[in-house]
Amino acid sequence: MPQTASWARGDEPRPAVAAGGRRGRIGEALETQGLEGEQLTVQLLEVQDPADFLFGAAGYRLEEGERSVVVHTEITNRGTVPFASLPDNYLELVTDDGGTVGKAPVSLTSRPPHRIGVRPGETLGGHTVYVLPEATHVVAVRWSPRPEPDDRTLTWSVLG
Known part of the structure; x- marks a missing residue:
């Protein structure tokens, strides 16, 4: 599988929040609400696939036929309720x-990983690591405030 890396460049203007706030592409910030009414903006900044060299550099080992993926997201709390x-x-x-x-x-x-909590007015970023079979074809990254997707769920397409 060819290596891909997609990200939002820091020297480019920040993209406007996508209309409708539910679906986007890498680099777009999407608005949603948390379970307690928090007003949130989540931005998918980067998808590194594969990220095997980062995984190995951290001292982890992949099994035969596995690959790792690293996703960088940023969350902004626009409201008054802490997330x-x-x-x-x-x-x-x-x-x-x-x-x-x-x-x-x-x-x-x-x-660095995400840490728990985002205070009102705060923007925090973090990285999430995945291990999956080498042959798995990833088409999107999905964020939700709960285990099952609902009307607050955000989805970014990662197809080129």
């Missing part, structure tokens, strides 16, 4: 067969 959850708790990869891949229980020192 008390881990921002990437339900951030998952969506595959071409409609399946999903949840995050791996690892973090990379070179790509």
